[in-house]
Amino acid sequence: MGKWFKSGSPWIWMTSGAVSVCLISVLGLLLLIAWRGLSYFWPADIYQWEMKNQQGERYTLIGEIYDKEEVPTERLLDAGHKFDTEVGENITRYLVKTGNREFVGLDFRWILATDILSRSQPNNIAVIERSKNGDFYGFPVAIIEDGERLISQNIEADFESYIGRAVALNDEALDIQKGVIGSINYELENLRLASRRYELDNALTDSRKAEIEAEIARLNAEYQVVEKEFFELKTEAGRDAVVIRDMRGEEVVLKLDTLLDVTYTNRLGVMGKIGHWFIGVGKFVSDDPREANTEGGVFPAIFGTVFMVMLMAVIVMPFGVIAAIYLHEYAKKGPVTKMIRIAVINLAGVPSIVYGVFGLGFFVYMFGGTLDQLFYPEALPTPTFGSPGVLWSALTLAILTLPVVIVSTEEGLSRIPSSVRQGSLALGATKAETLWRIIIPMASPAMMTGLILAVARAAGEVAPLMLVGVVKLAPTLPIDMNFPFVHLERKFMHLGFHIYDVGFQSPNVEAARPLVYATSFLLVSVIVALNLTAIGVRNHLREKYRSLEH
Structure with missing residues (x-):
């Protein structure tokens, strides 16, 4: 036994065991998040219960089972519940x-098994997805077309057809609103700012004023035409309605322009549910959020997260690499260089919220406010760059991740043998040529390692972004078809903040909980995808410049 301990084998086993525990814990956490999140999109069976309350009155309840638990009978008796x-x-x-939350209050409730008289799964229960007020459960009864109730031979097929028509009209109207109307409003605002700029410069001549007014008149005329088309589409989409019999036995009229889809989940087989699951996941990653982020998709948050991280990477890599090259290749060894390295290491331990406060004070108020005064005086007092935006968020996270890039790059530079430098210089190359053609290519895998760590750190940060650019709901993306196409002053949505908002600010906790898991899994997937891309580039560079090491 003594020889076994002296051989070091116990420490090897302990180390491998610790690594195994860590890997199992991480994989277990990811599997839990994936299961809780992705199962949200699986179409659940819909039940119809015949119930009785404490007064002995009977009523009908329609819904899906979200969770179940065992409750001690004594606790229920203490709460005043009586059993027959x-x-x-x-x-x-x-x-x-x-x-059906607008008719029954909260759309979640607890029921006791002892209060259930019977349970069934009617095949004709419709699960209706709506743009507001959540899902609606009930039985389609009739279609109302232009105010007239129709007698339908196949109400379910007609219902799906009418919903498809209304959704298509709404989508067309939304395209006009976001496209043509948005562009016209953008141009009108630019003309207003141009007129204001000429006034500030005392250069608003009669001819310029006439040109601006003529252009405004042309845009207003175009706006009137497009607006009329938009409202015609919205009116046409809201022309029809459907009559649904809900669990109270009452007929409810739902306007079709508020409905998105209808599904009869009790009829779906395994393949049908799998197809519905893929459709649900697709909508989640491609649609805009609605209902205070508790429903709909997260595409703006995905776009904002990826765009901000890529912008941060473009900013941090040059500065981090240049700083590391200077410290390792040019700076003299001494107390000043040593203090700089200590400062870089200490910066990595500063809480992220401190970076957020710094970004808000320096980038947003000081630097952004100065930019507004110099280049955008016509927009004041409304700030352009003097308010939180995606550019300041990227710069703040670039400073936050700068120490990681510097340290990783320096480690890569220190692993390059001095004989390589000396051989290059002996062959007549200058120090700059040696650095550019030999040293940097050989150290590029280490630089990519720094980028991987920086991306992983930045993509998951939320606290500093709450101060310098992220919002609950961004009306527009940082990139659109309006010149200059990339709008770095705009606020943006972020998956990390979306998780915080849905998990802790949602008025409907039960409905939001699965979305927290789904968004968390999506954020992890985005980080993994970005890191795998960087790892692929790093491996390619490592193979490409491997010959320089020999």
Whole structure:
């Protein structure tokens, strides 16, 4: 036993065991997040319960089982619940999502198994996805077309057809609103700012004023035409309605322009549910959020996260690499250089919120405010760059991740043998040529390692972004078809902040919980995708410049 300990084998086993525990923990956490998040899109069975309340009154409940748990009977008795028959020590209760929140209040409720008289799964229960107020459960009864109730031979097929028509019209109207109307408003605002700029410069001549007014008149005329087309589409989309019998037994009229889709989940087989699951995941990653971010998709957050991280990488890599090259190749060894290295290492330990405060004070208010006064005086007092935006967020996170890039690059430079430098110089190359053609290519894998670590750190940061650019809901993306196409002054959405907002600011906790898991898994997937891309580039560079090491 003593020889075994002296051989070092126990420490090898302990190290491997610790690594295994860490890997299992990480994989277990990822699997938990993936299961909780991705199962949200699986179409659940819809049940119809016949219930009785404490007063003995009967009522009908329609919904899907969200969760269930065992509750001690004693606790229910202490809460004042009475039972007509003998019950055991524990009673099963179900958390049911009932939807129809504008008619029944909260769309989640707990029911006890002892209050259930019967349970069934009617095939004709429709799950109706709506643009507001959540899902609606009920039985389609009739179609109302232009105010007239139609007698339908196949109400379900007609319902799907009418919804498809309304969705197509709404999509066309939305394209006009975001496209043509948005561009016209953007041009009108630019003309207003141009007129204001000429006034400030005392250069608003009569001819310029006439040109601006003529252009404004042309745009207003175009706006009137497009606006009329937009409202015609919206009116046409809202022309029809559907009559649904809900769980109260009452007929409810739903306007078709508020409906997005209808599904009869109790009829779906395994393949049908798989197809519906893929459609749900696709909508989640491609649609805009709605209902205070508790429904819809997260595409603006995905776009904002990736765009901000890429912009941060473009900023931090040149500065980090140049700083590392100077410290390792040019700076003299001494107390000043040593203090700089210590400062760089200490910067890596500064809390991220401190970087956010610095970014808000220096980049937004000081630097951005100065830019507004110098280049955008016509827009004042409304700030352009003097308010939080994606550029300041990228710069703030670039400073936050700068120490990681510097340290990684220096490590790569220090691993290059001095004989390589000496051989290059002996062959007549200058120090700059040696650096550019030999040293930097050989150190490029280490630089990419720094980029990988920087991306992983920046993509998950939320605290500093709350101060310098991220918002709950961004009306426009940082990139669009309006010149100059890339708008770095705009605020943006971020997956990390979206998780915080949905998880802690949502008025409907039960409905938001699966979205927290789904968005968390999506954020991890985005980070993994970005890192895998960087790792692929690093491996390519390592193979490309491997010959320089020999």
